[in-house]
């Protein structure tokens with residue numbers, strides 16, 4: 495998961511905790527997740543995605559921020575606080591389709607832009623996030639087909 499398009503002396507994203515550090519540690523990730531969910535509440539494209547979530551987003555925010563911490567090479571807060579999860583399994587009962595997957599990625603991309611992360615970091619992270627997002631969609635659609 496290294497990125498040869500980085501031009502500074504920092505370790506490449508994906509190496510050790512470089513991604514976590516570039517995100518600003520848990521404070522940066524918390525701000526990113528807050529902005530992500532704020533956008534989910536306002537972007538028309540994300541209305542269906544928002545409706546999959548509870549009214550009170552505090553638990554959803556904490557779970558996502560803690561997960562991203564470990565996923566980016568930082569402290570494994572999700573595992574510590576909530577125990578191990580597998581991402582496709584955790585989403586299989588939600589009606590995720592191409593539209594809601596794209597909406598999730600759109601909210602994240604807009605949040606990264608609004609928080610002024612460098613373009614190279616945004617591109618790297620969006621490429622990485624698209625991988626689990628696609629696995630989630632494929633798994634959820636398979637579950638939905640099996641139920642019908």
Ligand code: HEM
Pocket residue numbers: 543546547548553554555557558561565576579581584585588590594595598599623626627628630631
């Ligand atoms: C494909 C688009 C996605 C959709 C539609 C989606 C939707 C959801 C929904 C509706 C929840 C439940 C929130 C709650 O009950 O509080 C959730 C939880 C969660 N999502 Fe996603 N999500 C997507 C992608 C992702 C990605 C790419 C990641 C990580 C890289 C992620 C990480 C999580 C985590 C860690 C939780 C908490 C799971 C748990 O502890 O049960 N999601 N997601």
